[in-house]
Amino acid sequence: MKLIWNTVRDAWSLAHVRGEDRLARDGTKDGDAEAGMATAEYAIGTLAAAAFAGLLLAIIRSGSLQGVLQGLIESALSAG
Numbered sequence: 342m343k344l345i346w347n348t349v350r351d352a353w354s355l356a357h358v359r360g361e362d363r364l365a366r367d368g369t370k371d372g373d374a375e376a377g378m379a380t381a382e383y384a385i386g387t388l389a390a391a392a393f394a395g396l397l398l399a400i401i402r403s404g405s406l407q408g409v410l411q412g413l414i415e416s417a418l419s420a421g
Contacts, residue, residue: 400406
């Protein structure tokens with residue numbers, strides 16, 4: 342019976358993504374199901390931004406792209 346209840350609870354939690362409809366382990370509605378997620382989301386976003394900045398820095402420092410960027414900047418400055 343406990344296995345059936347756990348399966349129903351897990352299926353209910355997956356089907357109802359709103360926090361107020363999620364069931365806690367004791368079978369009651371869990372109104373605080375998303376607690377702490379904002380901090381984790383900010384950490385993932387910060388890590389992704391730092392990785393993207395590192396990738397851009399590596400691309401910009403490569404010799405082949407540096408000439409293209411320099412030509413683009415020079416043509417933009419001389420257009421005026």
